Amino acid sequence: MIQKSINNPVFFKKYGFCLYYNKDIKRNISLIKKKFTNNFKSRFKSSQNRNLNIIKRFNGEISINKIFFDKNLLNFIKKLGVKYPVQTGPVVTHYSSNDKTSKSYGLGLHQDWPSMCTSINGVVIWFNINNYNHQHKNNLGLQLYKNFKKNYLFKTLKSKNDINFISEDIVEKNNLIDCNPKNEVLIMSTFCVHRTIKNKNLSKKYWRLGISARFDDLRCKKWNKNNYVSAYSTSVNRDLYKKFFHSL
């Protein structure tokens, strides 16, 4: 089913998500995988904290931004209704593995809009790199709920780590679509319900890195009325430098 969605605005309008492909993006995704493997993953040590810092530094890798600011991709999201795209928040990376760095990290069913509170026609652009075959039946991609309700917030329950999740009971399992594209990016409405696929049986040697950015619409009337608020903010740790004060 997901293959039918490639470069398909009609599909997006119905289901709240679609894949987007062009040759530059395909080439860049494979370059990004090489860069992560050779220059970032190779710096991992036993400290989880260090490794998570390295993953965060990867957010700033220049070739990642080349994907999100691909001219044709931005033109395509205009066709999906994001008339004047502006980026909300930084690039976000989610590292999933059963290793000590990730500890099987993955998010349950949720919508992204509550963590943004921005325009109502904004989209999340997401892609995936990993060290296994994308067709692997035990992949660690995403699942998307195809029963899309535009501008609708599902009821949520609070979890241990303070993130609101949608109860599994209200989602029919056969309406969850596996999504783990190799050469394409996923574009989804911020109201699309989705979750990370977790698989505790997968070998620790496998990892997947989801990379995403959010684009809102400056021309959204509701966002204008809400004075362009955003749940994202920049914070600076003003104490971090202190331990280096006499030793640099």
Ligand SMILES: [Fe+2]
């Ligand atoms: Fe999400």
